[in-house]
Amino acid sequence: MAGTALTEPQVCTNIATLAAEALRKEVWLTPKPGLVDSANNGSHSDMDLPMFLRSIGAITPWLHQFYRLGQQDAAQPATAMLTRIRPAGLACEQAMFSATNGINTHKGGIFSLGILCTAAGRISARQQRLTRTALCAEAAALTQGLVERELQHCRQPVTAGERLFQAHGMTGARGEVQSGFLTLRRHVLPYWWTENQPERRSLNALLRLMAFNPDTNLVSRGGLSGLHFVQDYARRLLKNGWQKEDLQAMDQALISRHLSPGGSADLLAISTVLMAFPQ
Ligand SMILES: CC(C)(COP(=O)(O)OP(=O)(O)OC[C@H]1O[C@@H](n2cnc3c(N)ncnc32)[C@H](O[C@H]2O[C@H](COP(=O)(O)OP(=O)(O)OP(=O)(O)O)[C@@H](O)[C@H]2O)[C@@H]1O)[C@@H](O)C(=O)NCCC(=O)NCCS
Ligand SMILES: Nc1ncnc2[nH]cnc12
Secondary structure (H helix, E strand, C coil): CCCCCCCHHHHHHHHHHHHHHHHHHHHHCCCCCCCCCCCCCCCCCCCCHHHHHHHHHHHHHHHHHHHHHHHHCCCCCHHHHHHHHHHHHHHHHHHHHHHCCCCCCCHHHHHHHHHHHHHHHHHHHCCCCCCHHHHHHHHHHHCCCHHHHHHHCCCCCCCHHHHHHHHHCCCHHHHHHHCCCHHHHHHCHHHHHHCCCHHHHHHHHHHHHHHHCCCHHHHHHHHHHHHHHHHHHHHHHHHHCCCHHHHHHHHHHHHHCCCCCHHHHHHHHHHHHHCCCCC
8 A cells, every 4th residue: 555645535435444454564564673563572571463463353343433433423523523432432442452351452543543534534524635634634623622631630640641741741642643643744754755665664654753752651661761762762773774683673672671662653553544645
């Protein structure tokens, strides 16, 4: 799929399929520092590639459901949509947990891709052109005020994201989606075509994500020093040029520190989906 933007009618009915394909492409991509891939399980003792594939199979029907909900409720104001789709989001999370025996493989990915599929449903129901710009703007509209409502006003932090907002002001997945995927639009998508070979293209995009994405997984596992270690390492490789051997060495460095850029892995799948659309 990489390298060719499908014609709009195909894309607007296939975005959920695109998203599932992007998740499978992400987990098979190898070598991914600290992450599950076809070579090893990265910094994870409780996840492997077959588990990720089962998880993707479980959440795929829900990605189609998010698209349909977006179509059905296209006339609803954007700010009303999160409440309307959250039950599907939570049900999708339960489907993931059932497929993984309770392991969190794609919680962040469900949120980001669920919003994106909902956005595509709304745009296509309005007979508007499906573009990266329109999708990112609609995703931002659907999550407007989410950080303020769920993080700034959070009294008792429970999740990593809530704890890290209070400790460091990190907004995680919520902030990324609410900004219309600003990290991707600024640091990843403009550089997508600098690599001609599809595998290097995805690996370079992942490196750019590790260099610039404020990944709450890294901070919840290794503190701010863990995030800065990964960002500095990735920026050095981007500056000096890299080969697969460099990523294999980085993989060992992250594994030895129990670091996993799970948020960046999610955003790699999001980037793959967005790049199937015209600007
Ligand atoms: C909206 C929520 C999803 C927010 O959840 P939470 O309060 O936990 O907030 P975050 O920490 O911000 O995000 C959760 C996951 O999002 C990914 N992520 C992290 N940073 C970013 C970022 N900067 N941009 C985008 N996405 C980001 C990341 O997910 C991936 O990593 C997880 C696997 O890694 P691992 O280290 O194993 O994670 P843990 O199991 O937590 O650690 P260990 O126990 O193993 O040590 C996996 O989730 C990947 O996807 C963050 O983990 C949520 O509150 C919510 O509302 N969910 C309901 C669904 C819903 O609302 N749907 C509506 C429409 S679909
Ligand atoms: N390949 C991967 N390894 C670990 N966490 C992830 N989250 C999303 N994709 C992942």
